[in-house]
Amino acid sequence: MRLDDIVIPDTPACRAALEAATAYCTPSLLGHSVRAYLWAAAYAQARDIAFDAELLYVAAMFHDIGLVAEFDSRTVPFEEAGGHVAWVFAAGAGWPVERRRRVSEVIVRHMWDEVDVTADPEGHLLELSTGLDISGRRPEDWPAELRAEVLARYPRLEIGKEFTACILEQGERKPDSLAGRFVRGGVADRIAANPLDR
Template sequence: MRVDVPDTPACRRSYEIAAEYHSPSLLNHSVRAYLFAAAYADERGIAFDAELLYVAAMLHDLGLTREFDNHSLGYETAAGHVAWAFAAGAGWPVARRERVAEVIVRHMWAEVDLAEDPEGHLLELSTAMDISGRSTDLIPPAVREETLARYPRLDLAAEFTACVLDQGARKPDSFAAGFVRSGIADRIAANPLNA
């Protein structure tokens, strides 16, 4: 099963931004998030906006970076604001700018309703697969193997754990803090994709 990456100016520019500001581990995570989401959707016949999902996947963790970290907002909310500004620069209408920000914020929810928000559902699912190892058996095996070979995890487990612990400590009311309290560090360490 081959997953196509949408080739639009917004997709190319969002990858450039991710590559500029993310470490190699976080950049590969962003790419895997899209590929896992798209493969899952394609295998199940879920219709989704590929450009919107790709841009959201590339920009969803920008709030973890030093340059875009916000002293009071959760990193997903900060990243959503960056994505809104990016989408404005890309010429997207206001409703589409709001959608990309919404998808990024919702990727931190425990669950996003597929019928209400397919892109948010897919990004929430794929990032949980890649970070905490939830439902990795739902990734088509051929896609999982090829994606991990092309975009290896590198130091993602240690790096992301450090980021979420830092965010949780500084922002006690954030999603990150809730994840820390619920044992995210242990789930990241036990992720079968790390093997």
């Protein structure tokens, strides 16, 4: 599989989601969001996992928006804040209520340890792809040539350092959140050892 084999949906909602993510995310966080979609779609295509490309793309663009200062919530975990932002975005895009709920659900679930592919293929794919991109989990599930091609076109920049700072800060402020649990579980060390940065 090559990067050009990955289908990026070209819909008004996807174009607007990329525009919004570009406006609010740092270059490192934006690149992470784009790679999250690419890793997810490549994984699905290689394994014949049927998924809603538009839903997954919009979720990927907004999955970490709750880490951005403008959308950082004092009261809820960052993935829930991101889910709320995506719900509002999807309402503006004219999506029906059930589809708005789904995009929010996919974003919240990307922080889970595991998401059942049969119950939620998009949540499953985003959980796997963000695990690869942030902490280098299971890189062997993506061909080395594809990994190199994606990273050449969408370089990692400072995502390791930037995400570590964000997750540590979230964990300190919200110790009962999944971010807090990840921090206590040594996520900073896993990010520092990510093989994608070698």
